[in-house]
Amino acid sequence: MVLTIGIIGKPSSGKTTFLNAACLTHAKVSEIPFTTIDPNIGVGYVKTKCVCKELSVTDNPKNSICIDGVRFIPINLIDVAGLVPDAHKGKGLGNKFLNDLIRADVLLHIVDITGSLDKSGKLVSIGENDPNEDILFLENEIDMWFKEILERKDWRKFTKTLITERRKIVDSLYERLSGLKINKQQIIQSLRNSNLEGQNPSNWTDGQLLDFSKTIRGIAKPILIIANKIDKEISESNLKELKKKYKGPIIPCSALAEYFLRKFHKDQVIKYIPGSNNFEIIKENKLNSNEVDLLKKIKMKILSEYGSTGVLDALNYASFTMGNQICVYPVSDINTYSDNKGNILPDAILVEKGTLLRDFVREKIHTELAENFIFGIDAITKKRLGENYELKDGDIIKIVTTRSK
Ligand SMILES: Nc1nc2c(ncn2[C@@H]2O[C@H](COP(=O)(O)OP(=O)(O)OP(=O)(O)O)[C@@H](O)[C@H]2O)c(=O)[nH]1
Ligand SMILES: [Mg+2]
Structure with missing residues (x-):
């Protein structure tokens, strides 16, 4: 089982661009909302210091890649359709496609930090949309998805069987959530954190069921916020504003810049190691003046200012810090x-x-x-x-x- 990262967000925030940048895939991208309907999958990489340097050996990696003592390890990525507020009530494309994320260990929420798209991905004037509201509505939709999974196949009947058949609450909830990569310990922890320990679910109010859904969702599918499109003028000040409101980790990112760098590297025009703060132009004669300008802009506005495009940092943070991987x-x-x-x-x-x-x-x-x-x-x-x-x-x-x- 390879670590799987799910990519979520409202339409047109840049989810598929992020996937293409991380995996060099060619999934369809456009500014028209709901471009993605069926999920796109790809293989991306996280990086860690390789043990080869310490051991002074030259390695021959098979399942991974080693560049100058840095090991790039494959992970799976899934990019799904855009979510809009009230998707769980059927708005937009609804949230049926979220089932594609069942295998995900961590979720990346791609937020449009320019604030120039409304909640359904339609263009509005720059800065009109508050990215913090996107964070709130999207988290709510994911929580509601978990609540629906719990309620599916008749929650009331399920809670009654707990009493009549004297079944253990933790075991039964574990079965009900099977497939979501949740273990019994996490269920016990979630019951405790939502003050529901020892209470029979048949007595839970709707609000308590939602509390439990939120807690278990936070454990099973933690969400990392990615402030995408930092290449745009307004993004820096928007990011500062967002940091005042949202206190969790936020990774600044330009998925588009990463995509260009990786593509130019693949075409052997530049030398670029994903995640680094620099690149080297090796065939300038293959670049037209627009491309030279684009690369200059990426170097000055993104790599120098933020230290990287953010794509690999996002995957690394999601895997090692949130996903607790070693x-x-x-x-x-x-x-x-x-x-x-x-x-x-x-x-x-x-x-x-x-x-x-x-x-x-x-x-x-x-x-x-x-x-x-x-x-x-x-x-x-x-x-x-x-x-x-x-x-x-x-x-x-x-x-x-x-x-x-
Ligand atoms: N400037 C800038 N534009 C970006 C970036 N990432 C994506 N875009 C643009 O945003 C638009 C939407 O990109 P997509 O990747 O199709 O967005 P999505 O979230 O997959 O959209 P849906 O599939 O419709 O939900 C496209 O015009 C992209 O070129 C970025 O980092 N910077
Ligand atoms: Mg898409």
């Missing part, structure tokens, strides 16, 4: 750090902090291997690791099975 390197040979074909540090695998070795083997390596799993070996210390060993970031681990003995 990076682990499985190997077959603890002396050369290679697989059985001699590839050094072939795979970099993201796992959630707190993952135990036995779950890592079962979920991320191979179910078959898990059946024959005996123990692990830390390739650095050469120490044996039991199945209850909690993985640490940067661990290089050999999995020993009955077959490998």
